[in-house]
Amino acid sequence: MSKNFSERLLPRPSPESQHFWDGTKEGELRLQRCGDCGKSYFPPRPFCPFCSSRNVLVYPASGQATLYSYVINHLPTPGFDGPHAVAVVTLEEGPRMMTNIVDCEQTPDTLVLDMPLEVTFERQNDDITLPLFKPAS
Amino acid sequence: MKHQHVAVVGAAETTEMGVIPNLTELQLHADAALNALADAGLTAADIDGIACAGVAPDVLASYLGVTPTWIDGTHIGGSSFILHVRHAMVAIQAGHCKTVIITHGESGRSAVGAAGFPEFFAGRLGGEFEVPYGGNIPPTMFTIPALRYLKEFDLTIEDLAQVAVAQRKWAALNPRATFKDPITIDDVLNSKMIAYPFTLLMCCLRTDGGGALILTSADRAKDFSQPPVYILGTGESCEGPMISQMEDYTTSRAFRVAGEIAFAEAGIERDDVDHVMIYDAFAHVPLYGLEDLGFCKPGEAAGFIRDGHTSLGGKLPTNTNGGGLSYMHSGMYGMYAMQESVRQIRGLAPAQVPGAKISVALGIGGMFSVSGTIIFGNELP
Known part of the structure; x- marks a missing residue:
């Protein structure tokens, strides 16, 4: 992780998650799905958390989501300038993920639970592009 | 048993x-x-x-x-x-x-x-899939479910604030409590914003x-x-350390599983309980605890507290040491919840519940990640 407080703390991809970060670099939000029970899941792992099958595949998600819940963080946080939403979204395919909501005001009036969102990708460096979400167009 | x-x-x-x-x-x-x-x-x-x-x-x-x-x-x-x-x-x-x-x-x-605290993330997926978005400390992780909880049960931020007010009343009776001065809902709402909807007075001490x-x-x-x-019943369970992966933001699976096992082992009903301690790192947690342990129906804990049932003279005195919000919170609060339960059962608590015979303590590890529930009593079954 970065030691510079002005920089966002970036993920370090693992052997089990590299496909996800390769995907975001290419503008794809990649999920995994079980070849046996058919359920989608997140975060990445090479087996199904619902039925323990190793028969899983990686596929691109639609990028559509809804806002499940959030806080607006007022504490100093590396890489953030002022209050910002730390949000959890429900993807169209079912899994949830933490993210930030961008391209809108970071206020309770603007950030309404269940509002439709779509993924957008923000490049951080050569290795890492983060999936963020913005109000659906 | x-x-x-x-x-x-x-x-x-x-x-x-x-x-x-x-x-x-x-x-x-x-x-x-x-x-x-x-x-x-x-x-x-x-x-x-x-x-x-x-x-x-x-x-x-x-x-x-x-x-x-x-x-x-x-x-x-x-x-x-x-x-x-x-x-x-x-x-x-x-x-x-x-x-x-x-x-x-x-x-x-x-x-x-x-x-x-930083070692918390070593080897955990949260370091990869939560920290980059600002989910890196308890005030921005533990708190995230609250807005969903409030929406699902048609509650308001005032309902969170009153939890802190109720516990401060208990703290006033405890000479060892860090904060003893009475507070109002407005005091809570007007304290420094930490992570909306949580203000400073809705967050535990350090x-x-x-x-x-x-x-x-x-x-x-x-x-x-x-x-x-005597230890009458115990239960333990876990859900997971990533708040983003908690199954349902209106209820804790770990609380429900651990609580159910403890009550079954003790062979008692909720009505038999005289005193409760619920780990309160933040003001919403007692709401989940009261509901997931079965003392209140889903969404009814805020009204239960508002009506005074957890306060002095109420039917279920809760967090009688003032809790993590007002008594003390060193980081891993579960020990203090048990200490207060033991004091109450011994009859030696600063804010003693008259005749308390059975006390329940609910502990949490991480952010709704792990739960332990324990039921103490002054008599063998």
């Missing part, structure tokens, strides 16, 4: 509480342990089982002068100590040890010889302190100077 029961025969917190810049975390464990040994009329030579979290049990055993035949270093955050009690109970029943000491010490504010318990079998417990506090 087939096996013989186990009882608490020694219980104490650290001599000082709050800001303790002159003791290391290890010495906070030891200070609490020495106080609990004195409470039980024992020395370290009488102890043959040891469990702790924060420092490793071998470190503490050698420091205290204990030669254990049973060791538990389960470290799952704030409810570690409740799980230690559960595990120690079985160890005593199995004959692995006779007299167990369980300690907590944490330099949560002064950070003297403390491990610190203090230094510790506590320790000594357990032995019910047969031997009768020979001690303190009245035995």
